[in-house]
Amino acid sequence: MSTPVPNLGAPHPGATSELAVSDGLIAETTEVAAAPGKKKKRGYGLTFWMATVWLVVVLICAVFANLLPVRDPLTPDVINKLALPGEAGLLGTDGLGRDTLARLVHGARVSVTISVTAVAIGMVVGGFLGIISGFFRGKTETILMTIINIILAFPALVLLLVLLAFVGRSLVVISLIVGFLSIPIYTRVARATTLAVAEREFVRASRTMGAKNSRVLAREILPNVVLPVAAFGLVAMGVVIVLEGTLAFLGLSVQQPAPTWGGMIFDGKRYLNEAPHVVLIPSIAMFLTVLSLNLVGDALRTRFDVRGSNL
Amino acid sequence: MYVLRRLPSLLATLFAVSLLTFLMTSLLPGDPALQILGAENATPEAIAAVRADLGLDDPLPVRYLHWIGDALTGDFGRSYRTNEPVSEAIIDRLPVTAEIGILAIIIALLVAIPVGMLSAYRAGTRTDKLISSTSFGLLAVPNFMVAIFLILIFAVWLGVLPATGWVNFTDNPVQNLRSALLPALSLAIAEMAVYTRLLRTDMIGTLQQDFVTMARVKGVSNRRILFRHALRPSSFSLMTVAGVQVGAIIGGSVVIETLFALPGVGRLLLEAVLVRDLLMVQGVALVIAVSYVVVNFTVDILYSYLDPRISHGRSAARV
Amino acid sequence: MTTARPLDGRGNEPLLEVDDLRTYFDTPRGVVKAVDGVSLRVDRGKTLGIVGESGSGKTVLSRSIMNLLPKNNTIREGSVRFEGRELTTMKNKEMRTIWGAEMAMILQDPMTSLNPVTKIGDQITESLGIHLGEKGKVAKAHAVDLLKSVGIPAAERRLGEYPHQLSGGMRQRVTIAIALACGPKLLVADEPTTALDVTVQRQILDLLETQQHERNMGLIIITHDLGVVAGRADEIAVMYAGRIVERAPTRELFARTRMPYTEGLLKSIPRLHQPSHTRLAAIPGRPPDLVDPGPGCPFAPRCNYAQDKCLTETPVLAPHAAGHEAACHFPVGTTAGQDALARNLAAGRTAAGTPLDSSTAIATAGAA
Ligand SMILES: Nc1ncnc2c1ncn2[C@@H]1O[C@H](COP(=O)(O)OP(=O)(O)OP(=O)(O)O)[C@@H](O)[C@H]1O
Ligand SMILES: [Mg+2]
16 A cells, blocks of 8 residues: 555654755746855754754753742632733733643643653654664564554544543553554654665675674664654654644643643633633744754754655 | 556555454453443443443454444444434535545645745745745644634634534535635645645756756746646655645544534544544544545555556656 | 848858856855856857766856856856857846757756656647647647657657657657757757667767758767767867867867877777777876866876976967867977976876876877
C-alpha cells in the first residue's frame, strides 16, 4: 500500500522542507535577494535564539510552577472575573476570576509533561526499532515496517480517541498513550537516518574491516542518528502540545479543574463576545511554544540531516 | 493495468486495518456487557446472557470473522445507547464530514497552488519571504484556535456567518454552504500552509530543470511555463501529501464538528467514545480507516495518470 | 521584428558577435568569474566549436549569450549582438520573440531536457504555435515532417509518446527537432553528445551538420572533446578558466597549435591509428578556482612551459597568423616556447614548481 506518511507526532509535511535558496531561474526580478554574499553564515540567527529563550521560559514555568510567585491557579475570585490584563493580575482573570498568569504557568506543566514523556517514549522505543531495522535490514525490517505502515493507516486522532476512551485519562495515561502512538513515526525517521548513515564511507569501511556489529552500532550509527532524531523530536513535541490542547478541547484531557492551555482556550470560548482576551492569551502562549519548537527543530534538523531524501 | 496491479496490496491493507480496529476495540479493558446493562441491572446472569448474545465468549478469531462478515454486508450492529443501527448512523452523518472535508481541501488547494507558485517564482524575494514565514507561522496554529478566531470575526463581530448548526444541502443549498464555510475554513488553514510550502519547494526544484530552460528557449511565456510546464511535474508530492493529510482532516473534523455542533462522523465517534458505545466505535473507526486507505489508494492511481512514467510501467522514483 | 535597418548592412554583418563578455556570480564563497572577457563571432552557415575542460565556463558562456541566466546575483558586462541587435539589455519579453524563432539551443542531457509529463508532439508543436501561429492539423503535420527530418522512424506514432519511452539518442533527436522547428538562424548546442554513447554521438553530430547546411544556420558546438569538433567546425575557440586562450580556423589550430593547453587537449583525443597501448596524455592537475584567480596565466601551474613571467603577467590574446590568436607568453612551436621547455626540462621542474618528468616532457616535445 502506498504507506501514508505519519500523522501522529509527525510534524506537518510542510514543516520539513529546508529553506531552499535558489533563484527561481525564470523570475525576471531585480529585487535583490537578501545579499546572498553575506547571508549564508552558519549561525542560527535571532529568531532561533528568541525561540530558544521562550522554550526555556516555558520549561522553567513547568518545573518550578509551585515555587514561582504567582497566585493560586484554582482560587476563584468572582468579583474580579474576566478582568483585563493589568486590572487584576498581570494577565487578567478568567470567567471564574482565576488568575490567568497562574493558570498559564501551571498549564505549562501539563503541556511539558505530556510532550516530554511522549517524545521520550517515542524516541527511545521508535529510535531503537528504527535503528535495528535500518541496520540489520532483512526480515526484521520487512515485518516491522509493515506493522508500522498499518498503524499509520489510521488517522492519529481517531486511534487516540479510541484508546483513551477505553483506558482512561490521567496525565500519566495520556502521556503513555501519545508516546506509544508516536513510536511508528520515530521508527521511520530513525530507520531512514540509519540507512543513510550506514551508506556512508566510514561506516562501510569499518563494517568491511570486520568490526563487530555492536561496535559499529554504538560507535558509528548511534551518535549520527541521535541528533537528527532528536531534532525531529522537537518538532514532534509541538505536535503533541497541540494534540493535548485538542484533547482538552474535547474534554478528554486531564480532569478539570487542573489548568491546561487547551482547557483554558476551551473555557474562554464562552466569553468570546465580552472578553476575547481570555481565549487570546492562552492561544498566544500555545502558538508561541509550538512555533518556537518548529523553529528550533527545523534549524537543528537542517543542520544535522543526513538523509538525502525524505522518509 | 496499474489499478489492477495495485489492487492486491489495497486488499491486504484493508484486511490489516480491519483486524487492527477489531483487536483494538476488543482487547481493551472494560466489559461491553456491563456497559450495555448499566451498573444496576448487571446481575451475573444478565451479563452472561448479553455476552452470549453478542458472541463475546467465542474465541477471538471467530468473533473477528463474525464481525467482519457482518460488516461486509453493511451490518455493524446497533448502538448500545440509542439502539440505532450503526450503519444508519454513519450513513446519516458521512455526507456532513465529507462535505466540509472536501470543501477544506478545495479551499486549501485554491489558495496554496497560486501562492506556492508565486513564492517559488519569486524565490528569495520579499514576496517569497512573506509567504514562507506566514505559512511557517500557520503551521503552529491548531485548528481549534483557527475556528475560535473565525467564529469571533465572522459570527460574533461581523455576524455574517452562523457560529453553529448545520443545514442540509437538499433543504437549502445556500444556507448549507454558509453553515459549511467556517468549519471548512478552519480545517483548510493548516492544510494551506502545508501545501504551499511543499509546492514551493518542489516548484523551485522544477524551475531549475533543463526542460524548463528548454521551454524558455522555445520562447514560451513565463506564465505558460509556470502553469503548463512546471506545475504538473511539481505536484506529485503535493498529491501524495494531500492524500496523507486527509488523515489530519478526519482527525480535525472531530474537533471542528464538536465546536460548530455539526452532525458529522467525527462528532459521532467522539460521542460514542465518551459513552463507550463499543459497536458504534468499532463501526465508525473502521469506516474512517477504510475511507482513509481508499483515499490514498485513489491518490496513488490519480498520480499514475498525472505521471506517465508510472502508468507505463517504468520504474518510478517512489518508495 | 527588428526596426528598419539598412538592408545592405545585413549581408556582411556577422550573425553573432560577442564582445568582451563577462559573467560573474556573487556567491557565498566570493565572486565566481565564470566568463571573463570572451569575444567571438559566428557567421551565417558557419560552425564555431568551443572546447574546454569541465568547469571552464562553457555552459555559463552559452547561457549568457542566450540571455538565459537569472538576473539576481549575476553580474554581466560586455555585449552580445545578434544580427546587430544588442541582446544583453533585452528584457525576457523581447527575448521571447528571438528565442526559438531565431536562436535555439540544445542541452547536454536529453534525459532531462524534455518535459517528462508532456507528449513529444505537444512539445514540438508548442513553439510552432507561438512563433508561426500553427495549430491543429497543420502543426501536427509540420511536427511529423520535423521528426522525419531528424531521422526518427514512425514519426506519427512518436508524437503521442512520452519522453521516457524513447532512447537517449532518439530523445536528443527530438530536442534537435524542437530546436529547429521554427528555422532559427543560430543554434547553440551545449555538449549535445556528451550523455550519449559513442555510436550515437556520431549520428547526432552528422545530423546537426546536415541540418546546418540545409538551413544555412550558424552553429555553436560546445564540447570538452576536441575530437567532436575536429572535422566539423570552421573555427575553434579553446576556453580555459572563463577565457578564450586560443582561437583559430580548425586546420590552422591542428596544424600550428600555439597554446600549451590546446596541445594537452589534442593529446587527450584517442587516435585510431595509434597503437592501442599508447598512454593517453591527459593534462595533469585540475582547473583553477574561478573565485579570485590572482595574477599570472591561469594555466601556469599545469603548464610544462611555465616561466616566471607566466606567474606574474596574464597573457592576452595575440595574433599568430591570419585568424589565429593565442594567449601565451611562450607559445608552442616558437623558439621562445622551445627554449622555455628546454629550460624547464633542465631544471626538472617548471617555474610554477610542477615537477617535469622526462617521459611527459618527451611526449610533449615530440608533438611540438
Ligand atoms: N549559478 C551559478 N552560481 C555560481 N557559480 C556558478 C553558477 N553557474 C556556474 N557556476 C560556476 O561557474 C563555473 C563554470 O561552470 P560551467 O557549468 O559553465 O562549466 P562547463 O565548462 O560547462 O563545465 P561542464 O563541462 O562540466 O559542463 C563552475 O565553476 C561553476 O561552479
Ligand atoms: Mg556545461
